[in-house]
Amino acid sequence: MGKEQSLVVVKPDAMQKGLMGTIMDKFAEAGLEIVAAKVIEVTQELAQEHYQHLKEEKFFDELIKYITGSYHTKNVLALVYQKDNACNKIRDIIGATNPEEAKPTSLRGKYGRITTKGVFENVVHASESVEEAEREIKLWFRPNELTETNFPTQVEKTERQEVFWK
Ligand code: IDP
Ligand code: MG
Numbered sequence: 001m002g003k004e005q006s007l008v009v010v011k012p013d014a015m016q017k018g019l020m021g022t023i024m025d026k027f028a029e030a031g032l033e034i035v036a037a038k039v040i041e042v043t044q045e046l047a048q049e050h051y052q053h054l055k056e057e058k059f060f061d062e063l064i065k066y067i068t069g070s071y072h073t074k075n076v077l078a079l080v081y082q083k084d085n086a087c088n089k090i091r092d093i094i095g096a097t098n099p100e101e102a103k104p105t106s107l108r109g110k111y112g113r114i115t116t117k118g119v120f121e122n123v124v125h126a127s128e129s130v131e132e133a134e135r136e137i138k139l140w141f142r143p144n145e146l147t148e149t150n151f152p153t154q155v156e157k158t159e160r161q162e163v164f165w166k
Contacts, residue, residue, distance in 0.1 A: 002150045004086040005035065006127040007136040008079040012072035014123035019111055020077050023124055026093050026107060027081055036080035036146040042068050049139055062119045071115075078140050082148075087133055090126040097122065 008027070010020050024034075042050075047064045054060050065071065083089060095106025099122050102109035112122035127133035134151060143153040 002148060003033075003082040003084055004130060004133070005080055005082045005137060005149065006086045006090050006133045007125070007140055008081055008090060008127075009067075009125035009140075010077035010079070011067060011121070011123055011125060012069040012074065012076055013066075013121045014111065015075050015077065016072040017111065017123075019123060022111075023107055024079075027090065030083075030089055030093060032081040032083045032086060032089065034079055035082050035148055036078075036141055038078050038141075038145065039075050040078060041074040042076055044068060046139070050136065059118055062115075062117050066119050066121065071121075080137055080141060080146055087127050087130055091128065094122075094124050094126050 010023055014020065014023060044064070047067045048055075051060070051063060051067070054063065057063070067076075069075070081090060093107060095102030095108040095112075097108075098114070098120055099108045099112025100114060102112060102122070104110065107124055108122040112120065115121055127136050137146075137149075138151065143149065143151075
């Protein structure tokens with residue numbers, strides 16, 4: 001059995017503030033290993049699916065705008081980290097969801113803020129549990145984008161057109 005994996009997303013506010021390195025340094029210091037990384041724009045579909053459990057919340061529409069980059073740069077950095085107990089370790093480093101309640105030395109405590117529209121701009125996402133991590137990693141990444149994984153894969157023959165270098 002391989003090590004526990006977690007999805008981490010450096011959110012648009014952190015990208016705009018140039019905090020990618022600072023955030024990744026913290027995880028490196030904790031001995032977390034990167035097994036996937038990519039810079040992408042979060043589509044409406046991905047955002048809605050990722051935060052499906054929050055659909056009924058009054059801050060949902062603002063949250064979708066935030067994560068799709070309506071208020072900052074559109075790019076996010078999506079990563080998969082691994083280590084024993086990765087989910088708990090990472091959640092400890094990033095701090096509580098509400099940046100005003102997060103430990104002042106945590107990433108969210110240091111760099112997060114609450115906007116006038118009431119969204120927690122808390123710089124980084126990380127999976128809350130092993131179960132959530134599996135759902136999120138499968139949503140954000142294709143198997144061949146990870147250098148290793150515990151999750152079973154299958155080969156499918158498809159008619160899909162793909163883009164290659166000329
Ligand atoms: P988490 O990111 O710490 O796992 P979730 O409850 O999964 O917290 O919420 C997802 C994101 O939605 C948070 O990171 C934050 O950006 C935003 N959010 C959560 N709760 C609130 C709230 O009560 N007000 C405003 N924004 C919130
Ligand atoms: Mg969550």
